[in-house]
Each structure stands twice: as C-alpha cells, then as structure tokens.
Amino acid sequence: MDADAVVVGAGLAGLVATCELADAGRSVVLLDQESEANLGGQAWWSFGGLFLVDSPEQRRMGISDSLELAWQDWQGTAGWDRLTNPDGSPGPDHWGQQWGRAYVEWAAGEKRSWLRERGISFFPVVGWAERGDGTSGGHGNSVPRFHIPWGTGTGVVAPFEQRVRDHIAAGRVIYRPRHRVDQLVRSSGVVTGVRGSVLAPDSSPRGVASNRDVEGEFEYGGQAVVVTSGGIGGNHDLVRANWPQRLGEAPTDMLTGVPAYVDGRMLAITEAAGGAVVNRDRMWHYVEGVRNWDPVWPGHAIRILAGPSAMWFDGRGDRLPAPYFPGFDTLGTLDHLQHTGVEHSWFILNRALAGKEFALSGSEQNLDLTQRRYRDVLKRPITAVQPSVQAFLDHGEDWLTADTIGELVAKMNELTPHAPLDPAHIERQIVERDRQVDNAYTKDAQVAAIRVARGYRGDKLTKRAFPLHRILDPKRGPLVAVRLRVLSRKTLGGLHTDLTGRVLDPLGEPVPGLYAAGEVSGFGGGGVHGYRALEGTFVGGCLFSGRAAGRAAAAATA
Numbered sequence: 001m002d003a004d005a006v007v008v009g010a011g012l013a014g015l016v017a018t019c020e021l022a023d024a025g026r027s028v029v030l031l032d033q034e035s036e037a038n039l040g041g042q043a044w045w046s047f048g049g050l051f052l053v054d055s056p057e058q059r060r061m062g063i064s065d066s067l068e069l070a071w072q073d074w075q076g077t078a079g080w081d082r083l084t085n086p087d088g089s090p091g092p093d094h095w096g097q098q099w100g101r102a103y104v105e106w107a108a109g110e111k112r113s114w115l116r117e118r119g120i121s122f123f124p125v126v127g128w129a130e131r132g133d134g135t136s137g138g139h140g141n142s143v144p145r146f147h148i149p150w151g152t153g154t155g156v157v158a159p160f161e162q163r164v165r166d167h168i169a170a171g172r173v174i175y176r177p178r179h180r181v182d183q184l185v186r187s188s189g190v191v192t193g194v195r196g197s198v199l200a201p202d203s204s205p206r207g208v209a210s211n212r213d214v215e216g217e218f219e220y221g222g223q224a225v226v227v228t229s230g231g232i233g234g235n236h237d238l239v240r241a242n243w244p245q246r247l248g249e250a251p252t253d254m255l256t257g258v259p260a261y262v263d264g265r266m267l268a269i270t271e272a273a274g275g276a277v278v279n280r281d282r283m284w285h286y287v288e289g290v291r292n293w294d295p296v297w298p299g300h301a302i303r304i305l306a307g308p309s310a311m312w313f314d315g316r317g318d319r320l321p322a323p324y325f326p327g328f329d330t331l332g333t334l335d336h337l338q339h340t341g342v343e344h345s346w347f348i349l350n351r352a353l354a355g356k357e358f359a360l361s362g363s364e365q366n367l368d369l370t371q372r373r374y375r376d377v378l379k380r381p382i383t384a385v386q387p388s389v390q391a392f393l394d395h396g397e398d399w400l401t402a403d404t405i406g407e408l409v410a411k412m413n414e415l416t417p418h419a420p421l422d423p424a425h426i427e428r429q430i431v432e433r434d435r436q437v438d439n440a441y442t443k444d445a446q447v448a449a450i451r452v453a454r455g456y457r458g459d460k461l462t463k464r465a466f467p468l469h470r471i472l473d474p475k476r477g478p479l480v481a482v483r484l485r486v487l488s489r490k491t492l493g494g495l496h497t498d499l500t501g502r503v504l505d506p507l508g509e510p511v512p513g514l515y516a517a518g519e520v521s522g523f524g525g526g527g528v529h530g531y532r533a534l535e536g537t538f539v540g541g542c543l544f545s546g547r548a549a550g551r552a553a554a555a556a557t558a
C-alpha cells in the first residue's frame with residue numbers, strides 16, 4: 001500500500017475529502033491529470049454561490065426562510081420519480097433523495113458555521129436565483145438563498161487548498177499532478193488502487209486545455225479509493241450521448257461553460273470496476289450562454305446572470321411565455337427553446353438595464369468580489385455598466401447595440417441570417433410590454449414579477465431589479481440585443497453512492513474500498529438535485545459530499 005487512501009481529482013470535492021482524511025491522520029495520495037496551476041478545479045472559476053437556509057444574511061435582508069420551506073422547494077425542484085424499482089427495491093433516486101434531505105438540513109444548520117470556521121464569509125446581500133415556475137409547490141426558490149462568498153469561488157477553494165498544502169508539507173499527503181487515472185485496480189472484489197498514465201509536463205495557465213502526451217505509467221495502492229473527478233460538461237460527445245429526449249434534440253451549436261478537463265472519463269472507468277452510474281440523463285445546462293470574448297478553454301462561454309427585466313425572445317422572434325423570464329426556470333426555458341426549432345434565443349433590453357441587471361458568472365468576471373475590493377463592490381449600484389459587462393458590450397460577438405429597433409434587428413439578422421426576424425413583430429411586442437409599466441398593476445406576468453423583485457430589499461438596494469421603465473425610453477438607451485446559446489455546465493446524475501459516499505454496484509451493494517464525491521457522484525447519491533437545481537448547490541455539494549466521503553474513508557482505514 002502506498003497510502004491509506006488514493007483520491008482521484010484535485011477539484012474542490014477532492015481537496016475536501018483529502019483534508020478530512022489527512023486531518024484524521026490518514027496518509028493520502030492525491031492525483032490529478034492537470035498541472036498544479038489547476039488545483040481547485042472548476043470551483044476556482046466559479047462564482048462560489050452557496051445555498052444557505054435561514055441565515056443571518058437572509059434575516060438582515062428581511063427574508064423569512066425555514067427548513068420546511070427549503071425542503072418543499074428542493075422536493076418540488078428535484079421531482080424525484082425513480083424512488084423505487086418495479087420490484088419494490090430502492091430505485092435510482094433512493095439515495096439522491098436521502099442526500100437531498102441531509103443537504104438541506106446541513107444548509108439550514110451547521111454549514112454556515114463550518115464555513116466560517118474556515119474563514120469563509122459572505123457578501124451581505126443574498127441573491128435570488130431560480131425564482132421558479134410560478135407554483136408554490138413546484139420548481140424554484142421561494143426566497144433568496146444564493147450567498148456569495150467574499151473571494152467568490154477562489155475564496156471557497158483557498159482554505160482547503162491551504163490545508164492540503166500544509167498536509168503535503170507535513171508528509172501526510174503526496175500530491176501528484178499530471179497523473180491521469182486510466183483504471184481502478186480491483187482484486188477479489190475489493191478496489192485496492194489505481195493505474196494510469198503520467199502526462200508530459202505542461203506550463204499552460206490555469207484552465208487552458210493541456211497536452212495529453214503520455215510519458216510513463218504509474219500505479220498507487222490504498223485501502224480506499226475516492227473518486228472526485230468532476231462531471232461531463234467539457235465533453236460534448238458525452239453530453240450529447242446522454243442528452244434526454246424530453247428536452248428535444250441536443251443543440252448542434254453548444255458552447256462550453258467548463259474547462260476541457262471536465263471530461264467524464266472516470267465514469268466509465270469506475271463502472272468497469274463495478275460502480276453503477278444512475279440518472280445519466282439529468283444535466284444542468286444554461287440557456288444564457290455568450291461566447292467569451294477573451295477565452296481560456298475551448299468554446300469558452302460565460303453565463304449571463306440576468307435580473308428580471310430583459311425581454312426574452314426565441315430565435316423566431318416570439319417573446320417567451322411565463323414563467324420563462326431571466327433567472328426563473330433554467331431547465332423549463334431550455335425545454336421550451338429546444339422545441340422551437342431554432343437553437344439560439346435573444347435578450348432585448350437597453351443599456352441601463354444591461355448595466356445594472358446583468359452580472360456574469362465566474363470568479364474572473366467579478367474581480368471586485370474575488371479580490372475583496374470592498375469599495376468597488378459598494379460602487380456597483382452606482383456604476384452605470386459593470387466593467388466586465390462593458391467589456392462584452394465592446395468585444396463580445398453576441399452583443400449588439402443600436403438606437404432604433406429597425407437598426408437593432410438588422411444587426412441581429414446579420415448575426416443569424418438563418419433565422420431572420422421581422423422588426424415590426426419585435427417592435428410590436430416591446431411596445432405592448434412598455435404600455436404595461438405606467439400603472440402599479442398590470443396583466444403582464446413579467447412586469448408583475450419585476451414589481452415583486454423590487455419588493456425584495458436586496459434586489460432594490462443593488463438595483464439588480466432596476467426601476468420599471470419603458471425599454472424603448474431613449475434616455476435609457478441605446479437598445480441592446482444579446483444572442484444566447486446553450487452552455488454546457490453541470491452533471492446532475494453520476495456514480496450511485498450511499499450517504500457515506502460508498503459507491504454502489506448495479507445491485508445497490510457497496511463496492512468495497514470505493515468512494516465518490518462531488519459532481520462525479522451527482523453531488524451525492526447519483527442525484528441529490530433530481531431533475532433541477534436551486535443553484536448555489538454545486539460548490540456546496542462538493543463540500544458536503546467530499547466531507548462525507550472523506551470521513552467515511554478515514555473511518556474505514558483506521
């Protein structure tokens with residue numbers, strides 16, 4: 001045995017599992033196919049948003065939340081429908097649901113203090129992601145729950161990275177970057193280690209696709225192997241192969257929201273060692289993807305986190321029906337758009353709205369929060385256009401501006417000649433909507449939703465829900481159109497695990513010696529989210545499942 005445990009993947013889930021193991025006195029070999037520059041994986045790039053329930057930050061914003069309400073939202077969002085097999089045995093959703101309940105309890109309980117013990121604190125305004133499908137018991141957050149950590153994703157990774165580095169210095173953790181696992185070793189039914197390829201050194205900066213030149217081979221043995229290798233979002237072949245028919249055809253023109261190393265290879269490798277994958281057809285991709293004007297990884301796209309006011313049109317020029325407003329129902333909107341026959345869609349708004357209501361997901365798109373430049377953060381509500389949004393307005397291939405609708409639609413048609421729009425049709429819909437804003441009441445569901453958002457102190461203070469006005473008001477101009485495409489991101493299904501992170505075989509029995517956590521395990525159980533997510537639950541899912549798997553593996557190797 002080279003160590004008590006071998007951890008495959010040095011993203012956030014792998015770092016957390018390694019910390020738990022090493023803190024408990026276990027020796028660990030931590031492997032990753034990427035270079036040291038990529039330590040922390042996707043979480044480093046993430047906005048770092050974390051789902052918390054009934055937090056002091058929420059209470060200070062006047063939000064009344066509870067475990068019961070959050071669990072109601074989670075269940076309505078998950079829509080678990082595979083709880084039992086036809087023969088009555090536990091189905092693919094059995095453990096996912098258990099993980100879901102445990103996670104919501106953690107988010108309403110220990111999670112915040114556990115994070116604060118590690119030095120993670122939060123921006124005081126809580127974000128309201130996935131505002132839902134318009135029903136009380138269905139999809140969506142009834143209240144704002146998206147807590148943004150100071151430092152964004154980099155701030156969440158930092159304490160775990162530091163702890164692992166301390167353990168490396170103390171000799172308890174052996175870290176081997178550029179070590180790609182190709183096989184799990186199994187003898188007499190027990191997983192006893194890993195085999196793989198040593199990849200050639202690569203000095204590419206973080207996130208840039210690295211070489212796959214093989215320079216040698218390796219094998220490491222351990223009493224426990226913990227797989228924390230991430231999802232499939234960087235592998236469009238796999239995304240397409242698993243794409244569910246219920247969402248229509250997989251997009252032919254898909255952008256990529258994750259680095260290339262999110263390749264999903266370890267799923268088949270773990271299956272070959274006896275682990276079961278469940279709920280492969282569940283994924284969480286965004287419809288508000290724009291091509292990054294300054295790309296890092298292949299096909300690099302950024303997701304627009306839009307406030308509630310932009311008008312959203314499908315590729316034929318029809319306004320999306322309720323409840324498919326920006327930031328309300330990610331998968332419902334994807335489903336709707338995939339059935340229109342045109343893959344892209346459009347936001348149409350004006351510069352004032354784009355400047356105030358658009359945020360961009362990712363640590364590098366929010367440098368004020370990432371670098372803890374508190375003064376700049378305070379200036380957000382009084383800044384006409386956020387610098388990162390201005391950069392996209394200046395350089396982004398999907399971003400168009402014009403003074404009149406006629407001019408704007410002409411530019412849109414130049415960008416997408418295969419789906420030409422009728423300017424009169426677009427203008428009529430905007431004018432109809434603009435006539436709804438003069439009264440305190442309305443029959444336009446989106447205008448009503450903007451008023452509800454303005455009722456939330458956080459949205460009002462930050463101007464994330466900008467005061468209602470006519471989109472065609474020239475004082476708020478110029479007009480802005482943004483072409484949106486599907487951006488591949490998260491994997492909701494994955495390795496089937498029990499509540500301690502033990503990987504289960506197709507019969508539901510643990511594979512001895514094998515654990516999994518993070519996105520590769522559907523963030524726990526092979527599907528903690530079910531069909532949909534409430535957001536801020538992925539980084540948190542890595543923390544929770546990495547902790548559970550690390551603790552269980554530490555106990556098993558004592």
Ligand SMILES: Cc1cc2nc3c(=O)[nH]c(=O)nc-3n(C[C@H](O)[C@H](O)[C@H](O)COP(=O)(O)OP(=O)(O)OC[C@H]3O[C@@H](n4cnc5c(N)ncnc54)[C@H](O)[C@@H]3O)c2cc1C
Nearest residue numbers: 009011012013033041042043046049181230518519538539
């Ligand atoms: C831009 C962006 C914004 C996001 N924003 C949020 C947010 O605000 N809130 C939220 O909750 N989530 C967010 N997420 C999602 C979240 O960051 C990820 O789901 C999470 O970090 C996944 O972590 P992981 O440890 O499971 O996997 P990863 O971070 O993907 O790490 C897996 C590691 O395993 C390695 N690996 C894979 N296969 C092998 C192999 N065969 N051998 C050796 N190593 C291997 C990879 O190289 C990688 O380093 C965001 C993601 C991105 C990209």
